[in-house]
Amino acid sequence: xxxxxxxxxxxxxxxxxxxxxxxxxxxxxxxxxxxxxxxxxxxxxxxxxxxxxxxxxxxxxxxxxxxxxxxxxxxxxxxxxxxxxxxxxxxxxxxxxxxxxxxxxxxxxxxxxxxxxxxxxxxxxxxxxxxxxxxxxxxxxxxxxxxxxxxxxxxxxxxxxxxxxxxxxxxxxxxxxxxxxxxxxxxxxxxxxxxxxxxxxxxxxxxxxxxxxxxxxxxxxxxxxx
Amino acid sequence: xxxxxxxxxxxxxxxxxxxxxxxxxxxxxxxxxxxxxxxxxxxxxxxxxxxxxxxxxxxxxxxxxxxxxxxxxxxxxxxxxxxxxxxxxxxxxxxxxxxxxxxxxxxxxxxxxxxxxxxxxxxxxxxxxxxxxxxxxxxxxxxxxxxxxxxxxxxxxxxxxxxxxxxxxxxxxxxxxxxxxxxxxxxxxxxxxxxxxxxxxxxxxxxxxxxxxxxxxxxxxxxxxxxxxxxxxxxxxxxxxxxxxxxxxxxxxxxxxxxxxxxxxxxxxxxxxxxxxxxxxxxxxxxxxxxxxxxxxxxxxxxxxxxxxxxxxxxxxxxxxxxxxxxxxxxxxxxxxxxxxxxxxxxxxx
Numbered sequence: 001x002x003x004x005x006x007x008x009x010x011x012x013x014x015x016x017x018x019x020x021x022x023x024x025x026x027x028x029x030x031x032x033x034x035x036x037x038x039x040x041x042x043x044x045x046x047x048x049x050x051x052x053x054x055x056x057x058x059x060x061x062x063x064x065x066x067x068x069x070x071x072x073x074x075x076x077x078x079x080x081x082x083x084x085x086x087x088x089x090x091x092x093x094x095x096x097x098x099x100x101x102x103x104x105x106x107x108x109x110x111x112x113x114x115x116x117x118x119x120x121x122x123x124x125x126x127x128x129x130x131x132x133x134x135x136x137x138x139x140x141x142x143x144x145x146x147x148x149x150x151x152x153x154x155x156x157x158x159x160x161x162x163x164x165x166x167x168x169x170x171x172x173x174x175x176x177x178x179x180x181x182x183x184x185x186x187x188x189x190x191x192x193x194x195x196x197x198x199x200x201x202x203x204x205x206x207x208x209x210x211x212x213x214x215x216x217x218x219x220x221x222x223x224x225x226x
Numbered sequence: 227x228x229x230x231x232x233x234x235x236x237x238x239x240x241x242x243x244x245x246x247x248x249x250x251x252x253x254x255x256x257x258x259x260x261x262x263x264x265x266x267x268x269x270x271x272x273x274x275x276x277x278x279x280x281x282x283x284x285x286x287x288x289x290x291x292x293x294x295x296x297x298x299x300x301x302x303x304x305x306x307x308x309x310x311x312x313x314x315x316x317x318x319x320x321x322x323x324x325x326x327x328x329x330x331x332x333x334x335x336x337x338x339x340x341x342x343x344x345x346x347x348x349x350x351x352x353x354x355x356x357x358x359x360x361x362x363x364x365x366x367x368x369x370x371x372x373x374x375x376x377x378x379x380x381x382x383x384x385x386x387x388x389x390x391x392x393x394x395x396x397x398x399x400x401x402x403x404x405x406x407x408x409x410x411x412x413x414x415x416x417x418x419x420x421x422x423x424x425x426x427x428x429x430x431x432x433x434x435x436x437x438x439x440x441x442x443x444x445x446x447x448x449x450x451x452x453x454x455x456x457x458x459x460x461x462x463x464x465x466x467x468x469x470x471x472x473x474x475x476x477x478x479x480x481x482x483x484x485x486x487x488x489x490x491x492x493x494x495x496x497x498x499x500x501x502x503x504x505x506x507x508x509x510x511x512x513x514x515x516x517x518x519x520x521x522x523x524x525x526x527x528x529x530x531x532x533x534x535x536x537x538x539x540x541x542x543x544x545x546x547x548x549x550x551x552x553x554x555x556x557x558x559x560x561x562x563x564x565x566x567x568x569x570x571x572x573x574x575x576x
Contacts, residue, residue, distance in 0.1 A: 002358040003358055004358070006354070007354055007358075010343070010345045010346060011343060011345065014344070014345065021340070025313075039529075071343075074341050074343075074344075075337075075339040075341045076342065076522060078308065078335070078337050078339070079342075079343065079355060079400065080304065080358070081307075081308065081327075082307075082308075082330050082333065082334075082335045082337075083326055083330050083355065083358040083359055084328045084329070084330045084331040084358075084360060085325070085327055085328060085330075085358060087327065103521050148279060196269040201234045207243075216531055221324075224303075224310075225308040225309070226339070
């Protein structure tokens, strides 16, 4: 497993991707600081909208869709496929690495927002960040293993479903990842909807992460290896 | 490489013209078949890439041949578990490679594509492949294998920056680093210079001689002929022939063998051969044409050119007749039993 983790780390943590991500994270942090400076009443909106609503899903998207997407596009997946490795291990290793890399940047950003908005409940915020990143990453790894241009489709999922459609009703919001992430930190809820209990939210996010790995395993077994 | 248990000596190789569906005879599954292709068909939309292909591969080197679009790559990908067949089954060592990745501990693959993972040296890449295949001393094996394909194990360059020839050798190193029993090679000689090709052909021959099952897909027939006489030929998605190409040529009784005879008494021998009934056609060709047929600069004598479907009877008769006539036989040369000729006949390219 350690060789697999190193393999995916090497393929995902390319200089270009890391540099672009660092620039993006710095940009969002600066934007957050500017917004915070202009607003007197800090209610956790930065963490909720810029953090959980935008940064976490997009960080997971960048690393998640590339985990298999890049290997498929570059036609190098064959070197992992033609080895005595279970497809479960392949899916789990890719998800783990994508989630870990995305989490590093997500936590840095979240710390910036916590400091900027002087938020309390730091452990819950960090737990929500980790679990949210893992759930999104698992789903996006599966997406990258299944369809081409997963980055585009994933962006549409985040912007249209997660950010726009799902929040329109209580029933629909329960079908979004964001709903359960925010349920872990009830202080961030904006009052328009009630989340589930923290433990249920944690359990659902863990199920999503494991489900994403299962989806990835299924996607790999269904596809032709280029 | 050391031999391992479960390998079958090449002389026991069961592949023969009788085994393929193309022979028109029922297939009898051999217990020594390492790779079994059973009624495999593959469609891409409305396009039938493979149609009911049945054959087996055993130890030794077998060449997978076919013109562009014949289904060669599709069959290769099905064998390697990269693309599942629409119908039928593929088994390597009795296992479906698509469902049981464990079988890849005994399979090495040289894919056709040139890309290698970026961000690794050749040694790191081959070492990772070895470790993923469960090789204990992965680093030492990687260095050894890179040396065997004439690459420097201490090279610090990113493997993705390698030239085509170097990339090809890295691909071969990663395929062999875990000493697999089964080696699948898709165009393994692509990108290699002539010296490297000779070296690689020797290596492939050695793998076959060690009892490994080596399947080589190639479109360069001259090189395939040097690799192996055993072939699997696909034409338009169907199996055209399986077996030793010399034997296959002998079985083609609808295509007379062309044989050139250099003798001291060409006209007399030509007449005697025709009278004996051992040949279907005979002609005496002038020295200039003889030289061209024999691929020589010049010839001084005319030659006898014979068409015959009964090669065995011809061989008996030519000796007897030349002795009876007191004619010296300088050379008896088949003109159309090369792999290229057999392939051309099989795929219908006149």
